[in-house]
Amino acid sequence: MGMHLHTRRSIALQLALVFPSVARFMAAYAQKQAVPAMAGAAKAFLDSLWKEQREKATFKLEDDEHSTWFYTPVPRKGLPLREMTSGQRQLALALLSAGLSQNGLAKSTTIMSLEDVLASMESNGVNRRDPDGYFFSVFGDPSEKGAWGYRVEGHHLSLHFNIRDGHLSGAPSFFGTNPAKVLEGRRKGLRVLSREEDLGRDLIQALNPEQRKTAVVLAAAPRDILSEHSRQAALIGEPNGIQISALNAAQGDTLQTLLHEYCDNMTDEIAGFRRDQIRKVGNHLWFAWAGGIQPGEPHYYRIQSPEFLVEFDDTQDHANHIHSVWRDFRGDFGRDLLAEHYQDSHHHRVRA
Structure with a gap:
């Protein structure tokens, strides 16, 4: 379910x-x-x-x-x-x-x-x-x-x-589930983040061997999302994985559908802003995978651009425990908005 x-x-x-x-x-x-x-x-x-x-x-x-x-x-x-x-x-x-x-x-x-x-x-x-x-x-x-x-x-x-x-x-917006799939009881079969999990797997399984060789950056998945609960979203090094320009039309559509699942958790204004970010980055978008590609295997993926970062990890508790997050490199905690606010406030104080 x-x-x-x-x-x-x-x-x-x-x-x-x-x-x-x-x-x-x-x-x-x-x-x-x-x-x-x-x-x-x-x-x-x-x-x-x-x-x-x-x-x-x-x-x-x-x-x-x-x-x-x-x-x-x-x-x-x-x-x-x-x-x-x-x-x-x-x-x-x-x-x-x-x-x-x-x-x-x-x-x-x-x-x-x-x-x-x-x-x-x-x-x-x-x-x-x-x-x-x-x-x-x-x-x-x-x-x-x-x-x-x-x-x-x-x-x-x-x-x-x-x-x-x-x-x-x-x-940041973080959604996690434990269990990722309820295995017993009256709610057996419940999967709260099923789309985030299934669409990511659909994409990695849709890649041909050469594409998959580029997309898979680690044989074993990390135990958690790499950005963890950092105050400033950042990853070491340049983006890696497979670039969206190396995907065919169907694969690109799956990646876009996956991204929109993260957008569409939010109210229309935030979802619209995220979709604008996706359009803005164009081909500067990378999909990276780590771990197994079959259901039940520990795995991790991320989608990275200069503007935003999406991470998904399902490794703990026998790969039945999901952590997922959308981070904004400049706008986490409204930093971009608040920087403008404080700049304007200082400007008005100086003018006064």
């Missing part, structure tokens, strides 16, 4: 099974443009908090916490779902939904729910795994103008949204 959901009804049903409150908010916020929806959702969420909660949930935009992120189960700052009332949880999930597409929201909330699956699988899982252990943080003052941002983060989910004067950034 994949997560490529085709109808609004099926997505709403998926969400209703996991977080019944989300479906009502999803429809309302889907009708708005992203930045007004985000600003309205953030204000409503913050207005619902009492003093102690608000102190946990809010930070200055300049705070070091703004570019701190982890996708592993570590102590976090922010306000977790478990410390919210039912009404506050609804408003928090509405804020999450404002930055995502319906498919992206379905993936996110299902990733949260997989904590229950892990709890049942592990000997000490009840104490270590928590579907309410997802933290909401707001940086700066939410508005349609000015600069601010927010983060939603917990085990296998780390989403970062930054806004400046109506412009929007949505990187």
